Amino acid sequence: MKKALFILTMMMLFLISCGSKSTDGAGAAAAENTAKDESLKVGVVYSTGGLGDNSYNDATKRGLEKAKAELGITYDEYEPKDPNTEAENKLREYAESGDYALIVATGFTMKDALVNVATEFPEQKFVIIDETIEGMPNVASLTFKEHEGSFLAGALAAMMTKSNVVGYVGGAEAPVIQKFEIGFEQGAKYVKPDIKFLPVYIGGTNAFNDPASAKVKAGALIDQGADVIYHASGASGSGVFQAAKDKGIYAIGVDSNQDALVKGTILTSMIKKVDTAVFNSVKEVADGKFEGKVYQYGLKEDGLGITDCEFTKEIIGQENLDKLDEIKGKIVAGEIVVSPTR
Structure with a gap:
């Protein structure tokens, strides 16, 4: 009888132990999935000309790719043909979703569109490149000398x-x-x-x-x-x-x-180091240091320069x-x- 009771007790302990490990594993997996779900997400609307311009659109993407590699962010991107209505509609769609910690408008042609959307969504953080928007605490302006x-x-x-x-x-x-x-x-x-x-x-x-x-x-x-x-x-x-x-x-x-x-x-x-400026803005959001102000990048700030003339x-x-x-x-x-x- 004692022997049977001992065996039964050991079996129960074994099952409890296995159940605990299974729960811990599931908890770890759930925590990992939650971390992934909660990773900072960025939405970007490129300037007309789109990707492959070997210019500022591509530079913006390089900044986001760096943020993806170093900060673990994810991002969605859109290439409009029209910098006005089409761009504004996409910016609004991003803002309405509530999914994005930061929304990037690439180019001065989107100023009016961004102001309209940023006014509607004062809690949403935005960045505009190559344009100055003042008096809006939810908009950071990335400008260059x-x-x-x-x-x-x-x-x-x-x-x-x-x-x-x-x-x-x-x-x-x-x-x-x-x-x-x-x-x-x-x-x-x-x-x-x-x-x-x-x-x-x-x-x-x-x-x-x-x-x-x-x-x-x-x-x-x-x-x-x-x-x-x-x-x-x-x-x-x-x-x-x-x-x-x-x-x-x-x-x-x-x-x-x-x-x-x-x-x-x-x-x-x-x-023009748009990639550096974009990365810096994403990092500020990730660090909880976002400021709705005008940033200026010049030679002194290492925001500009010329190539090493390789060829x-x-x-x-x-x-x-x-x-x-x-x-x-x-x-x-x-x-x-x-x-x-x-």
């Missing part, structure tokens, strides 16, 4: 021109795109005060995704003597590069490192590269002050 980075591009263009004529192709004639133009001109004239500067804009409803028009515009500048052309036109820039290649002149890229797109033709690219170092020459480093240092130190306006 494009004129400072473009100053370096202009200085290099002046060093490399043989015709003493340089050109600029912008997308839409908007304040942020004009800052590229104004900085570029200042940089070129810093090196060569008598240099001739020719600016042109693509315009139209698809200014940042119209390579054909950009090629025509760049061709017209080349016909007027420009032998170095800088662009700030998103995906339209591929047309500028094609014109430069066809005519045997130099081009300068923008936003992302575009040097490898046409090796030897593209002297350098003015890097053109020998063409440019070390002396010119050293001069560019010197000019950059003077801007950072405040010895050269680049104006964002004329």
